[in-house]
Amino acid sequence: MPYIRKAHDRVIGGRVVRVKAAKGKGPYKGPKIGPLAKGTLSKFGYKASASDRVRRAALVKAIAAYGPLVVFRKLGAIMVLQKRRNPTLSNIYRANRDFVGRKAGYGRK
Numbered sequence: 001m002p003y004i005r006k007a008h009d010r011v012i013g014g015r016v017v018r019v020k021a022a023k024g025k026g027p028y029k030g031p032k033i034g035p036l037a038k039g040t041l042s043k044f045g046y047k048a049s050a051s052d053r054v055r056r057a058a059l060v061k062a063i064a065a066y067g068p069l070v071v072f073r074k075l076g077a078i079m080v081l082q083k084r085r086n087p088t089l090s091n092i093y094r095a096n097r098d099f100v101g102r103k104a105g106y107g108r109k
Contacts, residue, residue, distance in 0.1 A: 033077045040066070040074065048092050055092075059100055068104030072097055 005022040044065070046058035062071045079093035 033081065036074065036077060041071070048089055055096055056099060059096060060103070063100065063103065068100055072100045072104065072106075075100060 004024050007021040008019050009016050010019050011017070041058065041062055044058040044061040046055055046062065048055070050058075059071060075093050075097035079090050079097055082090040082093060
C-alpha cells in the first residue's frame with residue numbers, strides 16, 4: 001500500500017495552519033482484461049515451456065482456426081497478466097505475440 005501523507009501543521013506567513021491528510025486514490029477503476037478461456041491455445045500443442053519451433057507450429061495452427069487477431073490479442077493479454085508475476089514467461093509470450101503480428105502483417109515488426 002502506498003504512503004499517504006498524514007495531517008500536520010504548517011507555518012504560512014507567521015500563522016500556523018492545519019493541513020489535511022491527503023486522500024488515497026483507491027483501487028484501479030479503469031478497463032480490465034476479462035476472464036480468458038483456458039485451453040484455447042494448448043489444444044493446438046502450445047506450451048510456453050516448449051521450444052520455439054513447437055510453439056510457432058502450434059500458433060500457426062491456432063491462427064488457421066481462430067484468425068490472427070484473436071491469437072495476437074490472447075497472447076498480449078497473457079503477456080500483460082504475467083508481467084509482474086513472471087517476467088521471463090511474459091517475454092516468451094511477447095516474442096510469440098510479435099511472431100503472430102509479423103505473420104499477419106501487424107503488431108511489432
